[in-house]
Amino acid sequence: MSTVPNAVPNCGAWNADEICRFITSERLASYFTDTDGSVRQALHLYEWNMRASASVLELTSMVEVIVRNSLDASLIAWASTHHPGASWFDAAPLDAHAQSDIAKARRRATRHGRRPEVHGSVISELTLGFWRFLVESRYLTRLWVPASHTAFPHGAKDLRTRQEEVALRMKQLTTVRNRAAHHEPIHRRDLGRDLRAAIDLASWVSPDVGAWVASKNSLRTRIEGKPQP
Template sequence: MSDQWIDAWLSAPRFQKYVSLCGNDRNRALAMYEWNVALGQALMRDIAHFEVALRNAYDSAFKAKWTDPDHWLLSPSSPVVMPIWRIKANRHGLKRGTDVNYINRKAVDSAIGKCGGVKASAGKVIAELSFGFWRSLTTASHEKSIWVPYLHAAYPKGTSRSAVDNDLRDINVVRNRIAHHEPVFDRYRNPTQEPHQIHATIVRLMQMFSNDAANHISSTSMVTSVLIQRP
């Protein structure tokens, strides 16, 4: 029986990645594809739990120091939405002024719009924002405006902003690969993005927020058990 339906379903170029990896064994390639899906689901569960903890920790850190009567996400004077200009080199090497909050401002405005506009509650807006938004708050461009006055308090004393940002970047990259149904294994060029490493990073970061929550994620995660089932 022909298995060309697989090419029609997944597209020949997408499936060929797995066929080549499996020595042209198409049956094993299909099993590998299904395994990658299961691995992505296991990772996404861990990432989802961490994402909720991350945004709640950041919200608490902001609110502890925020003095504006409006919530820090809803206030026009918030350092996550107000224009902050930095001099950066563009792709041609020319230095130009860049508003580092341009993308974040659009994301927050869009979230507020989806949650009722002027009637939007902070909780709904927080839930509407993407992982990429939360990760962006620890970039170097936001060190003086966000990390130093607010977000450093979400982590143990002495935690490196750049180290946190690198960890969140890796998690976000893998999260996006899962969402776009791409392979999440054999990340040789980016070893910190290997599935077992992403799981370890999530647990390590969670320990900074809550040891109990970290233990729960670690003890109930399916990542390790799925990894050993590789075809």
């Protein structure tokens, strides 16, 4: 059983100016601008930004797993039909950057060849950015029309429109996830729009999945609790 160290400082006793000194005024600049200019109010908004960032990471992790598994299933089905016996990692007409991403993921998943390759382990090593670019227009005729569009069966009926809408939301989600992951300000973003983008993606994979994401994420609560200037 863990114990609380005797040297824990009084949790209610802290100096706002001292906290600001270590966060730095540069990082807090937008928080000062968007509040009354006091250190305490800037910190209050900064603390909200941290909690909102955690909710963004929670949300994007939910949707990333859903989207990548749906795309993976679509590409497996495509490869089994058009390239029997081959992994889509090898068969898909990917550009050099994507091929490099897959090679790196395979090395990480196999510990540089010291372990047998497990397909699911490679998938988990591919970044959200990889999947984002996989649905871009560069792959419209090579992958989207013959394969990838089936990952989003509940999207727009027109396949070009579906591709554009999926790509837009994947780009949006990647952007906000990266900002949250790097402790950047997101308090000026339309996080409600980001939330809708995430739910759209999940719903286009499956309405049930979309309903699950909508009901289980904490970002909506964070948005509602944002400090007012």
